[in-house]
Amino acid sequence: MSELDAAHNRSVAADVPRKTPGRRADARARNHPAWWAFLVHRLSGLALAIFLPMHFWALGTALHGAAAFDSFLAVTQQPAFVFAEWGLVTLLAAHLIGGVRILLIEYRPWSGLRKDLIALTAGGALVAGLAFALSLTL
């Protein structure tokens, strides 16, 4: 009897939840491009969801006239705001392309791991971020 079978028999006999050795979803299982793509998609989505109410509130200042809107825009010229803005644009691009990747995987015929789509997500987000930074600073 193998060690695996012995462990199985022990868990069945004791009627405890089965613990198959070496099959935990630990860091090794997660260190894979698809898992990183999942994590980036989830964290970028969370960041955008937190940002959205602030974005709407900020744009709503235009209800008090162009002067009020301008005084808010002046605050956003500070380096910290500009940096956050750039980060959000990059995350938005990553969430967009990563989202299209998910739609393609779910709605189109199955065709392997398609790590090219993950590379496209990273590359596309980089391009969008750099284009925004360039337009911002030039």
Place this chain on the structure above:
Amino acid sequence: MRAALSGWRVQRISAMVLALCVSVHLVTMIIVVHGGLSAGAILGRLHGNAAWALFYAVFVLAAAAHVPVGLRRIAEEWLGWRGAGVFAVSVLIGLMLALAGLRAVYALIGGPL
């Protein structure tokens, strides 16, 4: 019922709309940020423009449908929060986003100059 409540389809359909809206939004941002943002330039571009009003209204509603599903997934998978209460709170968040977003659209397109 379970599938309907999970929001899977809502998230995917809204994602398809958002893919178009976000693409337009990214290009717009990259163009308009050049030379700095000003109320005059933003309101000059948007005020009274029905096409932009329709675009941003669709954008807001798609985002308001999309965000609650994602937040619910995070609540379930990372925090272990599930059930009718969590569902109700997520729907409330969606409704508040829709209201705040449509208010912002109105502020820029139909508000004072």
